[in-house]
Amino acid sequence: MLSLVAGRILSSIGTLLFVGLALFALTRSGPGSPARIVLGADATTEQIAQFEQTHGLDRPFLSQYASWLGDVMRGDFGKSFVTGRDVATDIVGALPVTLSIVLFAFAIALVCGVGIGVLAALRPGGAFDRLSRFAAVLGLSIPAFWLGIVLIRFLAVDLRWLPPGGYFPLSAGLSLHLQSILMPSVSLAVYYIAVLARMTQASLQETLRGDYVRTARAMGLSSSQVVFYALVNALPPVINLAALSFGYMFGWALIIEQVFNIPGLSRALLNAISQRDFLLLQGIVFLFTAIFVFANLGADLLNRLLDPRQRAAA
Amino acid sequence: MLTVPTNRRAFLAAAAGGALGGLLPASLLHAQPTSGKTLTIVLPSNPITIDPINQLNHDAMVLGQTVFENLVEYDVDGVLKPQLAKALPVISADKKTYTFDLRDDVTFHNGKKMTAEDVKYSFDYLLDPANKAARRSLFTRITKVTVLDPLKVQFELSEPYGPWLYFLTKYMGIYPAGSRKEHGDDYFKSRPAGVGTGFGVFEEWKPNDYISFRKNPNYWRKGLPHWDRLVVKMIPEDATRVAYLLTGQVDLISAPPPREFNRLKTMPGVTGASRPTLGGALLMYTNNLKAPFDDVNFRKAVSCAIDRKTIGEKVYYGLLEPSAVPAPSRGWWFNAEADKELAFDIDKAKAMLAKSKYATGAEFDLSIQAEPYLLDTKDAAIFVQAQLAKIGIKVNLKVYEFSVLIQQAIRGEHQAALQVFMSPGEPSYIMQVCLTPEQVLSKSTGYNNPEFNQTLAAAFAETEEAKLKEAYGKLQALAARDAPIGVLGYVHASNLWRQALQDVKVNQGLTIAPGEIKV
Numbered sequence A: 001m002l003s004l005v006a007g008r009i010l011s012s013i014g015t016l017l018f019v020g021l022a023l024f025a026l027t028r029s030g031p032g033s034p035a036r037i038v039l040g041a042d043a044t045t046e047q048i049a050q051f052e053q054t055h056g057l058d059r060p061f062l063s064q065y066a067s068w069l070g071d072v073m074r075g076d077f078g079k080s081f082v083t084g085r086d087v088a089t090d091i092v093g094a095l096p097v098t099l100s101i102v103l104f105a106f107a108i109a110l111v112c113g114v115g116i117g118v119l120a121a122l123r124p125g126g127a128f129d130r131l132s133r134f135a136a137v138l139g140l141s142i143p144a145f146w147l148g149i150v151l152i153r154f155l156a157v158d159l160r161w162l163p164p165g166g167y168f169p170l171s172a173g174l175s176l177h178l179q180s181i182l183m184p185s186v187s188l189a190v191y192y193i194a195v196l197a198r199m200t201q202a203s204l205q206e207t208l209r210g211d212y213v214r215t216a217r218a219m220g221l222s223s224s225q226v227v228f229y230a231l232v233n234a235l236p237p238v239i240n241l242a243a244l245s246f247g248y249m250f251g252w253a254l255i256i257e258q259v260f261n262i263p264g265l266s267r268a269l270l271n272a273i274s275q276r277d278f279l280l281l282q283g284i285v286f287l288f289t290a291i292f293v294f295a296n297l298g299a300d301l302l303n304r305l306l307d308p309r310q311r312a313a314a
Numbered sequence B: 001m002l003t004v005p006t007n008r009r010a011f012l013a014a015a016a017g018g019a020l021g022g023l024l025p026a027s028l029l030h031a032q033p034t035s036g037k038t039l040t041i042v043l044p045s046n047p048i049t050i051d052p053i054n055q056l057n058h059d060a061m062v063l064g065q066t067v068f069e070n071l072v073e074y075d076v077d078g079v080l081k082p083q084l085a086k087a088l089p090v091i092s093a094d095k096k097t098y099t100f101d102l103r104d105d106v107t108f109h110n111g112k113k114m115t116a117e118d119v120k121y122s123f124d125y126l127l128d129p130a131n132k133a134a135r136r137s138l139f140t141r142i143t144k145v146t147v148l149d150p151l152k153v154q155f156e157l158s159e160p161y162g163p164w165l166y167f168l169t170k171y172m173g174i175y176p177a178g179s180r181k182e183h184g185d186d187y188f189k190s191r192p193a194g195v196g197t198g199f200g201v202f203e204e205w206k207p208n209d210y211i212s213f214r215k216n217p218n219y220w221r222k223g224l225p226h227w228d229r230l231v232v233k234m235i236p237e238d239a240t241r242v243a244y245l246l247t248g249q250v251d252l253i254s255a256p257p258p259r260e261f262n263r264l265k266t267m268p269g270v271t272g273a274s275r276p277t278l279g280g281a282l283l284m285y286t287n288n289l290k291a292p293f294d295d296v297n298f299r300k301a302v303s304c305a306i307d308r309k310t311i312g313e314k315v316y317y318g319l320l321e322p323s324a325v326p327a328p329s330r331g332w333w334f335n336a337e338a339d340k341e342l343a344f345d346i347d348k349a350k351a352m353l354a355k356s357k358y359a360t361g362a363e364f365d366l367s368i369q370a371e372p373y374l375l376d377t378k379d380a381a382i383f384v385q386a387q388l389a390k391i392g393i394k395v396n397l398k399v400y401e402f403s404v405l406i407q408q409a410i411r412g413e414h415q416a417a418l419q420v421f422m423s424p425g426e427p428s429y430i431m432q433v434c435l436t437p438e439q440v441l442s443k444s445t446g447y448n449n450p451e452f453n454q455t456l457a458a459a460f461a462e463t464e465e466a467k468l469k470e471a472y473g474k475l476q477a478l479a480a481r482d483a484p485i486g487v488l489g490y491v492h493a494s495n496l497w498r499q500a501l502q503d504v505k506v507n508q509g510l511t512i513a514p515g516e517i518k519v
Helices: A002-029 A034-039 A045-054 A061-073 A087-122 A127-141 A144-158 A174-208 A211-218 A223-259 A265-274 A278-306 A308-313 B008-021 B058-067 B116-127 B164-171 B179-183 B185-190 B238-246 B258-264 B296-305 B308-315 B336-342 B346-355 B377-389 B402-411 B429-435 B450-460 B465-482
Strands: B038-043 B072-074 B080-082 B097-101 B142-149 B152-157 B200-206 B210-215 B229-234 B252-254 B270-286 B320-322 B362-369 B393-400 B416-422 B486-498
Touching: A002 A061, A002 A278, A034 A045, A034 B402, A061 A278, A087 A127, A087 A174, A087 A223, A087 A265, A087 A278, A127 A174, A144 A174, A144 A223, A144 B238, A174 A223, A211 A223, A223 A265, A223 A278, A265 A278, B038 B058, B038 B238, B058 B164, B058 B200, B058 B210, B058 B229, B072 B164, B080 B164, B116 B142, B116 B152, B179 B185, B238 B252, B238 B258, B238 B486, B258 B270, B258 B486, B270 B377, B270 B429, B296 B336, B296 B346, B296 B377, B296 B393, B296 B486, B308 B320, B308 B377, B308 B486, B336 B465, B362 B377, B362 B402, B377 B393, B377 B416, B393 B402, B402 B416, B416 B486, B429 B450, B429 B465, B450 B465
Parallel strands: B038 B229, B038 B252, B362 B393, B362 B416
Antiparallel strands: B072 B080, B097 B152, B142 B152, B200 B210, B210 B229, B252 B486, B270 B416, B270 B486, B320 B486
16 A cells, blocks of 8 residues: 555656646747747847846756756746746745635535535435536536626625625634635635536435445435445545546636736736746646646545555555 | 615625625625725736836836836826926937936935936946846937036937937836945836835835835925825736726726726716827738738728728727827827828728739738737727728738737738737837837838938937927828838727826826826
């Protein structure tokens, strides 16, 4: 088991390195130079060349990648040649903002998604099941950015219950913090509530149809005990999906942070893309990749703990 | 007695309020204060720098102009006025020497008095190629800056070049002697505290969120500014920017969405205004060196087939002032006759096309920018595509990111490219940059006409408005004759603000002018 865990961790690190290389190649393969953004449309060719020389952008690709990777290994993400700020400091400053929204959204998605899925699975074809299916279709269909704009329109502009955007850290007070992350988190969570509800319902219903469940019922186990054990067995695919969802949420947060004017990582990433800020772009995407890879690693390990068959296979 | 809400909105509010009440105490909702003496304004994009000598984004110039000032300034009506100088400069007969008398009541934010030494230092720093100032190229005709006495400074130019005064207002600032070496460029870029003379003192920059300034208590224009703190927020999403204004979270927004501008400015508690800028043009860079734009009749046919009035009114809801020549119709140098030559006339367009090499029809790629800047050029491009189809010209729209599109235009790799081009509002800038050789955007049109170049050079040596009008008029006539570039019109600067604000004036120079606004 230990060697398997070590193997998974090593392969995750390998994935990260590969993604780092691909990312590095992609950011530099575009036709636009950051010099054009920094120096402007009317910069001369000489100015552009001088900028690229100063910032090492004219060096061979692999040489640039090797020094970047070496620096990253030492925790140094470099200094943005667009803004002049330290990339690691910018990332560390913005990470808690994105994390608080994604974690809150993830908690909402997990609690509501699994809860709705379980309730729907208990009475297949019942009113709640039919309602949850309808709601899931809606949840899957509504684009998060549109939902965000609708929420701003009604909850902020019309009803004036919540601020239309912006972010307050927890240190500003729990209420202010919740005000600022409620609408963004709900906008982000709705799609994943639907996804997780559908998966939980399908997986649990299938498990409940299993022979061993019938046997358990025949042997006189209470309904709640049966559902509990069935749920544990139905969870692995849900956990995998939740881990994927957690990673994807960082991607969707790109749009949500833009809509709600939240100064998080995704906002920084969008600016980095539009400003050709290679180092910041690489730093953030590298971090997102790490979160995605390690969330999946965590899900795998959790599944092995829950599922004796997977442990045996290890 | 308990009252029951009778309308739908009140009922919904009451119902949802009850549901959320436990979670969010009503007293704490809307905790972002806008009352008191804080003026909060909004920009649509994230600035890269505050430093005016490196600033490229026009709407972000409000940041530099809050901290730094210049010898002269454009006022909101586009009139050149003295700022740190007592009066406009005395210009020598050969138009190569400019002498300024400086105000004696100006101090930097660090308390040091501003003198001619500071002015010389600021320009010497800008002009030194080693310092790589992005805006250096505009000022390279300055050969020498001399301190005549502590409050008198003289500039010598290599050749007559009047436009440089206009560029000062946006791309330059005066900072204390020695300050660049003392603090470094990053300091000027992101935290220039103590190094300006402007009405706002830099306070804080929270990346991707806001930049704040506090009132300069020793500002030389007594009584200004009327606020204690200025907060400049960055909100890229149109709907969110508007929501911030409607909910009173901010006081003034720039670049409101054109589609909603007219509706929003009549909403309760909100007002707004717009006016055409002198330097923001919606241009179609037509590559004269590539077919089908290598034929002057084809270029004229394209120009005459475009109904700019409808684009201005129906596509941009009044936020684009039609013009077919590189001059705003409200500018004093506008040549209406030249404009008429290239204006919308479908019969003329057909006749011109028939006279061209491409009489049987032509097709070209029109590059457009993916992300809107001031206006969404995609809207105009679709309209132009439909209009040209009426005379048998097929337009293929190609969408590119800004840096890719501008690269195409600079290298002359495009056939046609549509872009909002922001210039300082100086009459000759667009013509110089796009229509004369060895300029950054020379290849965007590939146009090189000795008569045009000589007329422009002569205009640079003029300072009298009447003679300048004649020169600029001739340049527009040449542009009408050769149609080297497509001009669709001049962009409006537009702002929306809370009705409670006073003395808000929309700036023809496009940036927001917050100095005199009363909160």
